[in-house]
Amino acid sequence: MSVAKPATTDPQIWLNARSRWHRLEICFWLATLLPFLLFPNYLSLASQIAITALFALSLDIILGYGGVVSLGHAAFFGVGAYAAGLYSVHVTGEPLSGLAVGGVLAGVAGYAASFIVSRFRHLTLIMITLGIGLLAHEVANKAHWLTGGSDGLQGVKTLPLFGLFKFDLYGNVAYAYSLGVLFLAFLGVRRIVNSPFGLSLRGIRENLIRMPAVGADSRAHIRTAYTIAATLAGIAGAILAQTTQTVALESISFQRSADVLVMLVLGGAGRLYGGLIGAALFMVARDQFSGIAPQYWYFWIGLLLVTVVMFLPNGILGGLSQLYARWRVK
Amino acid sequence: MSEVALAARGLNKKFGSLVVASDINLVLPEGARYALIGPNGAGKTTLINLLTGMLPPDSGEIVLAEQDITAQAPQERVRRGLARTFQINSLFPGLSALEAVTLVVEERRRLSGRFWQNLASHKESIEEAYDILSRLRLGDSCYQPTRELPYGRQRLLEIALALATRPKVLLLDEPAAGVPQDESGEVFEAVAGLSGDLTLLFIEHDMHVVFRFASHIIVLVGGAIFAEGSPADIAAHPGVREVYLGTRQHG
Amino acid sequence: MLPPIFGVLFDGIAYGMLLFLLSVGLSVTLGLMNFVNLAHCAFAMLGGYVAITLMQDHHWPFLATLPAAFVAAAVVSVVLERTLYRRLYRSSDLDQVLLTIGLAFMSVSVAAYVFGTVQQSVETPAFMRGSFQFLGIGLGKYRLFLVGVALLMTLLLVAGLEYTRFGAMVRAAVDNQRMARGLGIDVDLTFAATFALGCGLAGLGGALAIDIVGLDPNFSFAYLVYVLIIVSVGGLGSIAGSFVAAMLIGVSDIAGKYYFPELGAFLIYLVMVVVLMWKPAGLFGRR
Numbered sequence: 001m002s003v004a005k006p007a008t009t010d011p012q013i014w015l016n017a018r019s020r021w022h023r024l025e026i027c028f029w030l031a032t033l034l035p036f037l038l039f040p041n042y043l044s045l046a047s048q049i050a051i052t053a054l055f056a057l058s059l060d061i062i063l064g065y066g067g068v069v070s071l072g073h074a075a076f077f078g079v080g081a082y083a084a085g086l087y088s089v090h091v092t093g094e095p096l097s098g099l100a101v102g103g104v105l106a107g108v109a110g111y112a113a114s115f116i117v118s119r120f121r122h123l124t125l126i127m128i129t130l131g132i133g134l135l136a137h138e139v140a141n142k143a144h145w146l147t148g149g150s151d152g153l154q155g156v157k158t159l160p161l162f163g164l165f166k167f168d169l170y171g172n173v174a175y176a177y178s179l180g181v182l183f184l185a186f187l188g189v190r191r192i193v194n195s196p197f198g199l200s201l202r203g204i205r206e207n208l209i210r211m212p213a214v215g216a217d218s219r220a221h222i223r224t225a226y227t228i229a230a231t232l233a234g235i236a237g238a239i240l241a242q243t244t245q246t247v248a249l250e251s252i253s254f255q256r257s258a259d260v261l262v263m264l265v266l267g268g269a270g271r272l273y274g275g276l277i278g279a280a281l282f283m284v285a286r287d288q289f290s291g292i293a294p295q296y297w298y299f300w301i302g303l304l305l306v307t308v309v310m311f312l313p314n315g316i317l318g319g320l321s322q323l324y325a326r327w328r329v330k
Numbered sequence: 331m332s333e334v335a336l337a338a339r340g341l342n343k344k345f346g347s348l349v350v351a352s353d354i355n356l357v358l359p360e361g362a363r364y365a366l367i368g369p370n371g372a373g374k375t376t377l378i379n380l381l382t383g384m385l386p387p388d389s390g391e392i393v394l395a396e397q398d399i400t401a402q403a404p405q406e407r408v409r410r411g412l413a414r415t416f417q418i419n420s421l422f423p424g425l426s427a428l429e430a431v432t433l434v435v436e437e438r439r440r441l442s443g444r445f446w447q448n449l450a451s452h453k454e455s456i457e458e459a460y461d462i463l464s465r466l467r468l469g470d471s472c473y474q475p476t477r478e479l480p481y482g483r484q485r486l487l488e489i490a491l492a493l494a495t496r497p498k499v500l501l502l503d504e505p506a507a508g509v510p511q512d513e514s515g516e517v518f519e520a521v522a523g524l525s526g527d528l529t530l531l532f533i534e535h536d537m538h539v540v541f542r543f544a545s546h547i548i549v550l551v552g553g554a555i556f557a558e559g560s561p562a563d564i565a566a567h568p569g570v571r572e573v574y575l576g577t578r579q580h581g
Numbered sequence: 582m583l584p585p586i587f588g589v590l591f592d593g594i595a596y597g598m599l600l601f602l603l604s605v606g607l608s609v610t611l612g613l614m615n616f617v618n619l620a621h622c623a624f625a626m627l628g629g630y631v632a633i634t635l636m637q638d639h640h641w642p643f644l645a646t647l648p649a650a651f652v653a654a655a656v657v658s659v660v661l662e663r664t665l666y667r668r669l670y671r672s673s674d675l676d677q678v679l680l681t682i683g684l685a686f687m688s689v690s691v692a693a694y695v696f697g698t699v700q701q702s703v704e705t706p707a708f709m710r711g712s713f714q715f716l717g718i719g720l721g722k723y724r725l726f727l728v729g730v731a732l733l734m735t736l737l738l739v740a741g742l743e744y745t746r747f748g749a750m751v752r753a754a755v756d757n758q759r760m761a762r763g764l765g766i767d768v769d770l771t772f773a774a775t776f777a778l779g780c781g782l783a784g785l786g787g788a789l790a791i792d793i794v795g796l797d798p799n800f801s802f803a804y805l806v807y808v809l810i811i812v813s814v815g816g817l818g819s820i821a822g823s824f825v826a827a828m829l830i831g832v833s834d835i836a837g838k839y840y841f842p843e844l845g846a847f848l849i850y851l852v853m854v855v856v857l858m859w860k861p862a863g864l865f866g867r868r
Binding site: 063069071116119120122123124126127128130131132134135138139141142258261262265269296298299301302303304305306308309310313 | 669675680687806861
Binding site: 009011012014015016018019191192194195196197198199200202203206207209210211212213214215216217220221224228 | 382383403404408416420421423424425428432436437438441444445449452453455456472491492494
């Protein structure tokens with residue numbers, strides 16, 4: 001992906017260039033504003049995409065950058081959703097404080113879980129993350145005095161944003177809210193990825209064994225990454241609860257954990273935009289194919305997964321970047 | 331009167347009935363250039379794994395600059411100045427050499443937790459990393475992903491990573507292993523150019539290299555120290571020849 | 582007269598035996614090649630549907646469909662192993678997880694398409710219906726048959742591993758792959774054969790499961806979680822481990838549903854997380 005530069009390049013300049021905003025990125029973010037103009041009837045779908053994109057971005061931190069395969073990330077999404085929902089039911093429907101509550105509680109849960117997760121690898125890690133996700137789902141399911149169980153949490157009411165902007169049926173405010181939070185979170189994640197911490201995470205992903213041999217405490221790094229990822233997932237869940245004014249059991253299900261994993265891999269993990277692109281493609285496709293029964297939708301997803309693993313191991317963005325590199329050489 | 335940089339007392343390790351380390355006693359004075367030799371399977375890399383904490387010993391002690399480090403985790407030992415290189419490159423394939431060495435420098439300076447700061451703003455670390463790479467003649471290829479570097483350069487990077495931890499004691503596991511003839515000269519020069527303050531223990535099979543660089547040789551056979559002494563002593567030692575010749579006969 | 586808890590225990594053990602048959606293949610292949618095959622239960626489902634088809638469309642007797650289910654699953658596994666799986670032996674966990682989940686998704690859709698989503702059932706031979714009365718407890722005849730088959734399979738497996746040359750090769754390869762290769766053992770062939778055996782057993786389990794838990798396209802995922810729990814709790818590559826874990830999970834699940842229905846599957850998941858934290862390689866695992 002990078003070309004050798006002559007010896008006169010200043011190393012700091014080179015590193016700086018890697019973290020500078022690319023033209024395509026600006027185009028991407030401008031494009032996210034298009035739904036307001038071109039697809040006003042699809043704004044609720046657009047909100048869903050923004051929420052899921054944030055969720056996928058949060059998974060990318062631990063999976064794409066830290067190499068932690070998690071099959072239970074929806075646990076934190078769900079914690080954020082239920083926390084924000086319950087906050088709205090019992091305290092106030094003010095969205096920004098609800099967002100903070102969702103994020104903080106999910107972050108605390110993530111911090112606690114990180115002590116377990118950081119100690120393991122391979123199948124044990126996969127099983128523990130799966131176990132955590134399934135446990136969270138069971139708790140939400142059985143505690144229906146609190147969560148509403150399989151009926152979902154009722155009575156979530158979201159007050160106007162900043163006291164001014166009502167969340168109406170047209171979805172303008174909802175999409176602006178979701179997109180705004182996504183963008184801010186993205187800026188944060190971008191900074192993290194380009195930070196010394198991000199570099200260490202990549203080191204962990206590239207070669208876990210070498211890290212202690214160079215003096216790095218990998219477990220501490222993974223704990224931090226996992227906590228940040230859980231917080232962001234919780235924020236995404238909170239937005240879902242607030243914009244749809246309900247919390248369904250599905251938000252904490254294995255289905256959601258598996259779907260976000262598929263989206264991230266599809267788009268390309270470890271590439272910041274992979275989760276965003278993957279989420280957009282997945283959800284638009286699912287919306288278009290929503291007429292087909294769910295079993296058949298999963299046939300195509302299954303086939304796509306097999307194809308991606310066999311032929312496009314770095315997802316769509318990886319494939320595109322390889323094509324681009326080959327084109328440039330010509 | 332030189333201080334003892336690294337010492338091991340009575341190290342033992344076995345896997346079931348396989349003894350990989352048998353009552354190893356080792357004393358490395360500061361600034362030493364010690365070579366560790368022995369036939370394949372003698373336990374040389376195992377000894378390095380024991381010293382660095384990647385493998386816990388069954389019994390024995392390890393002391394680094396008068397501090398008992400036997401129970402410490404590998405990264406703790408690195409912080410106290412004990413570093414090692416691997417016999418088979420253990421690098422970060424997707425990172426450029428500059429990023430890899432900067433990573434190590436940042437870890438050493440305890441700046442790796444700062445997820446809110448831009449890496450590019452950490453001028454000192456970057457310059458230090460570039461400096462280390464330049465001294466090993468890797469300056470011009472430090473922007474490529476590690477996996478694209480020729481094997482000899484990767485071997486040098488292996489050493490650069492260890493040097494970036496600013497070790498006081500450096501354990502080199504066959505530094506030139508697998509490096510083609512035309513590139514191995516660079517590796518030896520790099521090793522020769524290492525500071526006199528640094529204490530070195532290196533595993534090596536090439537006797538020319540051993541006799542050229544080592545001031546003291548330790549011969550390991552079957553997990554135990556078979557002989558040790560100056561290069562002249564070892565060259566004249568009849569048992570050592572037998573151990574090597576005998577092994578060669580069996581293939 | 583025995584108290585009803587023994588009835589629950591018997592049901593739990595029978596269920597555990599079934600789970601063992603479903604899991605043992607995955608445990609051995611995971612221990613052997615470290616390959617995470619999340620499509621394992623899809624092979625079980627295949628065995629089940631083969632049995633159904635043979636019985637409903639071709640009027641085969643139930644007992645004859647069992648070896649057919651075994652063989653069908655084994656053959657399909659060989660095809661998939663040669664075409665897809667073997668390219669990923671050195672790939673990352675994530676790639677293996679994704680490929681096999683993808684295959685499992687596809688299997689669910691194909692089953693739904695071909696057989697519909699209806700619950701399948703089998704007509705077991707007359708001598709297997711009903712139950713024996715033993716000290717006041719009803720012992721289902723089919724369950725007794727299931728326990729018998731499972732014990733027989735266990736015996737064959739253990740004897741095969743200990744006393745045959747093939748078994749010795751498998752044990753060597755599980756213990757130390759590099760050394761086994763160095764000794765001239767064809768590890769690839771050993772793995773392919775073991776994989777076929779493991780999937781065959783899963784297929785057999787799938788056919789046997791129909792009368793106990795039913796069969797529908799969701800089988801691939803519904804039991805995958807249990808199988809994964811058993812394999813990770815029992816320890817990779819350990820038949821004894823799978824056996825013990827399967828018994829543990831089988832009895833806990835049945836007893837849990839009987840005595841603490843409000844807890845649901847909570848107990849099982851909690852047991853798994855706790856055991857893995859205590860012994861990350863599983864109860865009988867190495868590493």
